[in-house]
Amino acid sequence: MSEVLEERPSQGVALLRLNRPEALNALSLSLRRTLAEMINRLGNDGETRAIVITGNEKAFAAGADLVELMSRTVHDAAFREARVAWEALDACRVPVIAAINGFALGGGCELALHCDIVIAGEGAKFGLPEVRVGIMPGAGGTQRMLRAAGKYKTMRYALTGDQIPAAEAVAMGLASECVADEEALPHALKLAAKIAALAPIAVGSIKEVVKLGADASLDTALLLERNAFQLLFATEDRSEGIGAFLEKRKPSFQGR
Incomplete structure (x- = not known):
């Protein structure tokens, strides 16, 4: 089964579900490639007017795949390959909405920060925990959080790796809204449908x-x-x- 599932919940709206539940939707290279292909296709098909990305009730995405990172070397071509999803999101012409339940950590937090609107369930947890395993954010986490939340909040969380509760993420500017956990995806889909009906x-x-x-x-x-x-x-x-x-x-x- 694909690591990203595509659905069409309403006219003009595409829903992409990250689908590695056994790994809390960790962002493997193959998942990133699949996500990039889908974003590039949907952003240019002339029919899709809004995209929603979600995970499951336990995790939006719990970060990069540490098994893959363990074997990576400093000049590994995988570093370049890993950027395809971020480049696709940066180039996407249509609005992208993240619907987040559970963990959005490391690369999962960076994925959310690449989206245009972020809807967080009240139990969602954001964060950049890379420092705890001896590395740092590498997909825009420090710079996108800096621009959204400012220097002092970014330093507070990037230097400790502490998790950020959903309500705090909204207050910091990392998320648009905090809703009941069961409403995160329905609310994101409702916003997507509203946008899809506009010019x-x-x-x-x-x-x-x-x-x-x-x-x-x-x-x-x-x-x-x-x-x-x-x-x-x-x-x-x-x-x-x-x-x-x-x-x-x-x-x-x-x-x-």
Whole structure:
């Protein structure tokens, strides 16, 4: 059975379930390759408008596969291969939502930090425990947490490897919302369906501008926003959206 299961819960929404329950969904190289292939395909198929990634009730993903890491050497080609999933998520054009129950540790936390929206069950645990096994985060954990939570929270948790409860993760800016454990996936799917019904070009533009603007000066980021805003006036969806509002009807966005 595949290490990532794909489902279509509603129109325009894809659900990807990490499927290594025997290893708490540890991110093996084969799982990363499969996830990268699916993200690349779904992000470019013209039909998928939102992607939800989840695990199971025990773990979103408990980190990298330590059995694989034990045999890795400093110049191992596996380091390059391991980045394929992160590169696919970075390049994905559609919003990606993480629905998290249980552990999101190490690479699992970094996977969540690569997503656009993070919905955490109240029992979820985040963290970067790599220092406890003599290594450090290597898929953006220190830098993405730094940008989301600031220097002092990042140092507090990256230097100790302590776990972060879901409510604290929300307060730190590592997660969007904390909900009851049984509501994490349903709520994420509801948000995905809501996004999928909106104008995909506008949604993609918002994602791009937020992502690029985060590391730009305010003047540069505002310029990016203005340019993207004006370009949307060339789309049919703009006419449909405003027309539907004025006519008091539900819009039908086609992505044109």
